[in-house]
Amino acid sequence: MSESDSLKDTVCNRRIFLLGTATTFAGAFLAACGSEPGLEVAATDVPVGSAAIFNGFIIAQPSAGSYVAYSQECPHQRNPITEVEGDTVRCTAHNSVFNIADGSVVSGVARDSLTPATVEQEGEKLRVRT
Known part of the structure; x- marks a missing residue:
């Protein structure tokens, strides 16, 4: 060769x-x-009239059996929202507060509402995705 x-x-x-x-x-x-990134949680893990934060998502139950979900990312400067206070969630970076029912700004420097996510209930499970 x-x-x-x-x-x-x-x-x-x-x-x-x-x-x-x-x-x-x-x-x-x-x-x-x-x-698609997603999440599955037990519906019982989300309190009625409040919300819970799971792995990048905020899942809320404004009224019994009615679920909504949002990205955990604050629309102001993309910091994570880390606190649930009754029927609101708060970004501790700049104290922006959002309503859990519709994601709207209640107070603080944020101007945009929370970014909605899709939530589907299948029995006792909630599936959330962007």
């Missing part, structure tokens, strides 16, 4: 390796992009 034949085999193998790696990466990337 000549040196040029050996070099051709190396180049060919390198091309196949790089093509395979790129294909694998693209498949994993597309699979990750196609999946």
Whole structure:
């Protein structure tokens, strides 16, 4: 086998390796992009007339059996909302307060309402996604 034949085999193998790696990466990337982040919690974990915060979501039950959900991210500067105070939630970074029933601003520097999420009830489970 000549040196040029050996070099051709190396180049060919390198091309196949790089093509395979790129294909694998693209498949994993597309699979990750196609999946929606979500959450499943027990409906009993969300108090009536208040809310609870779970893994990036605020889930509220303004009235018995009526559920709404929002992103935990404050619309002001994207800090996490970390406190539930009765029928409101508060971002402690700049003290913006939001109504749990509709996500509207009650007080503070935030101008935009909370970003809604989709919540579906299936029996005693709540499924939330963006």
